[in-house]
Amino acid sequence: MAGVAALTGAAGVVLAAQSGPEIPSIDEFLPPEIIFAGTPFAMNRIIMVRLIMTVVMLVVLGITASRAKLIPGRWQGFVEWGIEYVRDKIVYEVMGELRGKRYVPMISTIFFTIFFFNLCGIIPGMNIAATATIMMPLIFALWTFVQYWIAACREQGLLSYLKQECTPPGVPFPVLILLVPMQLIDILIIRPASLTLRLLANMIAGHLIVALCFSATQFFLIIAENKLMMGAGVVTLAFGFIMTLFEAFVAYLQAFIFATLSSVYINMSYPEVD
Amino acid sequence: METFAEGKSGIALFVPESYDIIWSSVVLIVVAIFFYKFFLPKFQAIFDERAAKIEGGMAKAEKAQADADAAKKKYEDQLNTARVDAAKIRDDARTEASHIIADARTKAESDAAQITANAQKSIESQQQQALVSLKGEVGALATALAGKILGSKLSDSDVQSSMIDSMIDGIDKDNAGKAK
Numbered sequence: 001m002a003g004v005a006a007l008t009g010a011a012g013v014v015l016a017a018q019s020g021p022e023i024p025s026i027d028e029f030l031p032p033e034i035i036f037a038g039t040p041f042a043m044n045r046i047i048m049v050r051l052i053m054t055v056v057m058l059v060v061l062g063i064t065a066s067r068a069k070l071i072p073g074r075w076q077g078f079v080e081w082g083i084e085y086v087r088d089k090i091v092y093e094v095m096g097e098l099r100g101k102r103y104v105p106m107i108s109t110i111f112f113t114i115f116f117f118n119l120c121g122i123i124p125g126m127n128i129a130a131t132a133t134i135m136m137p138l139i140f141a142l143w144t145f146v147q148y149w150i151a152a153c154r155e156q157g158l159l160s161y162l163k164q165e166c167t168p169p170g171v172p173f174p175v176l177i178l179l180v181p182m183q184l185i186d187i188l189i190i191r192p193a194s195l196t197l198r199l200l201a202n203m204i205a206g207h208l209i210v211a212l213c214f215s216a217t218q219f220f221l222i223i224a225e226n227k228l229m230m231g232a233g234v235v236t237l238a239f240g241f242i243m244t245l246f247e248a249f250v251a252y253l254q255a256f257i258f259a260t261l262s263s264v265y266i267n268m269s270y271p272e273v274d
Numbered sequence: 275m276e277t278f279a280e281g282k283s284g285i286a287l288f289v290p291e292s293y294d295i296i297w298s299s300v301v302l303i304v305v306a307i308f309f310y311k312f313f314l315p316k317f318q319a320i321f322d323e324r325a326a327k328i329e330g331g332m333a334k335a336e337k338a339q340a341d342a343d344a345a346k347k348k349y350e351d352q353l354n355t356a357r358v359d360a361a362k363i364r365d366d367a368r369t370e371a372s373h374i375i376a377d378a379r380t381k382a383e384s385d386a387a388q389i390t391a392n393a394q395k396s397i398e399s400q401q402q403q404a405l406v407s408l409k410g411e412v413g414a415l416a417t418a419l420a421g422k423i424l425g426s427k428l429s430d431s432d433v434q435s436s437m438i439d440s441m442i443d444g445i446d447k448d449n450a451g452k453a454k
Contacts, residue, residue, distance in 0.1 A: 043293065047294065047297045054305060061313055070324055
């Protein structure tokens with residue numbers, strides 16, 4: 001991150017010196033409405049990307065599923081590996097098979113959708129994650145939120161759940177005065193908010209860094225007259241390349257974290273077994 | 275951050291637009307239905323079918339193995355029986371052969387004994403014949419010899435025959451004495 005700061009600083013200096021590279025800003029995440037503007041069905045660039053990616057995902061996975069054979073080919077094997085990865089390494093790993101079975105479709109939906117949407121950030125032509133507006137992460141977080149409250153009411157009753165979460169055994173009474181509000185805030189606000197913000201912030205930050213690198217490269221190599229800046233351009237290009245690969249990893253990592261934390265929160269709604 | 279927040283306030287990032295709410299919900303519902311109703315059940319069916327097939331295949335392989343073991347045991351049993359039978363037949367044959375040899379030997383021995391006995395008999399009878407003819411010839415020879423020695427004295431036939439008889443008696447007595 002220090003490198004990023006240095007780069008940003010360098011870019012700032014360049015900006016001051018001459019007309020400078022185009023610095024990406026949060027405006028890119030608040031793009032103008034381009035279709036059905038002013039209606040509740042208005043679409044901006046990010047929503048277009050999201051809808052296109054949804055269609056692509058449904059078509060690709062749909063064709064894979066409808067052509068699925070008993071003896072899988074390479075692509076089917078890869079998709080099956082993904083399904084089994086989510087099931088075994090995320091859901092069953094956290095909740096165990098008995099509890100987890102019910103939640104496999106939910107967590108799979110969350111994982112695959114977030115992963116595909118995150119990947120939009122490095123797909124040329126889209127160049128922005130479909131999860132990079134507040135609502136998309138938030139709606140996944142709300143789904144998790146609803147599910148863990150439902151699980152709590154179903155498995156042990158609301159009061160028992162609140163007691164389990166807010167008053168851990170062995171905590172002396174004075175501490176509870178602090179602890180109970182904190183825990184209530186945690187299960188009511190912090191959990192969904194942290195899920196939402198973690199994903200959103202990762203996507204925004206990743207896009208800004210990659211965009212900054214390539215914008216700087218564009219400026220150094222093509223627009224700038226000074227040949228000495230070519231070297232800086234090569235560095236920013238290499239860094240942009242590395243960050244693009246890193247964003248691919250982050251796309252997976254954030255999907256994994258979101259899916260795992262959803263499983264964990266739902267699992268915490270179940271009564272503790274000694 | 276000031277640089278980044280030039281256009282709109284950063285807070286705007288966290289304030290959902292109504293169309294964002296709608297499109298996120300629509301996307302989530304569509305995707306969730308796809309995963310719940312089609313994608314995962316389809317693959318679950320494939321996984322189940324594959325597991326069943328593998329289990330079926332393993333059962334089949336086990337059965338084939340059992341069959342092969344049974345067949346092997348059967349053939350081994352047959353082979354053992356055959357081996358025992360062969361040994362029995364060989365023993366029988368050996369016994370029979372020794373019987374045959376013993377019989378042949380007995381028969382040969384009796385034949386040989388009979389042949390020996392016959393030969394003995396024939397030799398004895400020939401000896402008897404030879405003895406008889408010898409007795410005659412010796413008599414004639416001795417008479418002739420004695421005649422020549424004694425000349426005319428013995429031309430009388432009475433004397434001649436009495437002399438032969440007494441001589442043969444003498445020989446017989448000699449023989450009898452030897453036989454004893």
